[in-house]
Amino acid sequence: MRLPATLLFVTALASMARAELPTPEALELAMLGNIKEHGFNPDPRINEGLGGLWINWRTGPRPLLVNFNGSGEPDGAKVDPPRHDDLTDLRYLHNLFNWKHQHPADTSFDDEIKRYDAIVKHELRNARNERGWIYDELIHMARLSGDAFFRDTARRQAEYFATKQYREDVGCVFKTSKDDKAGHYRVDLALEIGCALVQAGWEFQQPDWSAKGGRIVSFVYDHAYLAEHHLFLAQMAGVLLPDGTANPNEPIYRAKVKHYLTNGGNVRFGGVGQTALSLLHCYIVTKDPVWLDRANDLLEPLTADKNSLGLWDKEHGGYFTGVEFSGPDFQKPGKPRLLDKSKECGRQFHMLQAFHVASQFTGGKYRPMVDAMRRVLLEKAWFAPGQGVFYECEPDWSPRKAKSGAVCDWVTTEAMGCSMMALFALTDPDPW
Secondary structure, three states: OOOOHHHHHHHHHHHHHOOOOOOHHHHHHHHHHHHHHHOEEOOOOOHHHOOEEOOEEEOOOOOOEEOEOOOOOEOOOOOOOOOOOHHHHHHHHHHHHHHHHHOOOOOOOHHHHHHHHHHHHHHOOOOOOOOOHHHHHHHHHHHHHOOHHHHHHHHHHHHHHHHHHOEOOOOEOOEEEOOEEEEEEEHHHHHHHHHHHHHHHHHOOOHHHHHHHHHHHHHHHHHHEEOOOOEEOOEEEOOEOOOOOEOOOOEEOEEEEOOEEEEOOEEEOHHHHHHHHHHHHHHHHHOOHHHHHHHHHHHHHHOOOOOOOOOEOOOOOOEOOEEEEOOOEOOOOOOEEEEOOOEEOOHHHHHHHHHHHHHHOOOOOOHHHHHHHHHHHHHHHOEHHHOEOOOEEOOOOOEOEOOOOOEOOOEEHHHHHHHHHHHHHHOOOOOO
């Protein structure tokens, strides 16, 4: 029998006082409670007055300090438009649905569900997102909530992928402009769009969508997957040759906009687990073993035992930020250089969710990694004083310092959202 939310919270506090690891449920509750208490930004400029979540905040100070930027200072009221991330609202509502699904008798977050249901529906009204994993979120939210809006929106999102983003001439999705007629794309987003279309074709009886999704996935594997390293490059350029055909050897995308350099050879690890989940979801829907094989091909070299790229931190646990490929193109990417000076605290737990799902279809193959990552989340990533998770941290999981010297000890809605998704997966028998 599920414990009431208040009793779970008291139990969590008692276990922390005894220096015991909190349970996944206790952390879910603590983060949901923290966001409920501190997370809402009522700024009337956001969502036409509906508001939304803060990017981050430092728990404890009165008044609350929120939306810290890269300099280590809060944005302040003069920042216009205010910084806001629709995706954090989506994840928060998804996690509220997860909690309600697993604790149907608990009414603690019913008002939050009502508030963010309106916010997220407002944000999704156009169904024009460029992230394929949005489809996975919407389909699962529909199943958890029973609300047909999310299934209908998932369908409209898939239709947008298939009719507005898909390029029939080469069988992929990419962007062009007057200054970049050859095109470029983010590899993880393209792959996840392909996976979303594969799933949506089965879900909505649209075989043409599945065919297009399969072509996209094959294209990405042929142009951005480094088989030797079992890893995708981050961003590719030069998709089209001058004659309009697909370039078999795409350059790695690198561009400087203002003071920010985008380096498509920098593979940040946070997105790897999300990519693996998209492949696993295709397997769950289609039952085609090729999808499970692809997910295994990504995941197995990243276990603590294999650790072929050194991404798993043997000393402190968890994954380093990523690796850098400094070469010019797909065929000559260069040797990977480990980016081990920091860690993404929340997004890396997509890997925990991916290992958990994959383990259920491989006879428990990844159970040791599930246990290891679960312990890292509960023991290392969880920042008890802030009742949340940092966006980024030092290799030993301590808070980073901004250029100003400020200690970056604020928790972020993105990191908490990703961490909760993994925790809820562990406490739900549904492998999705």
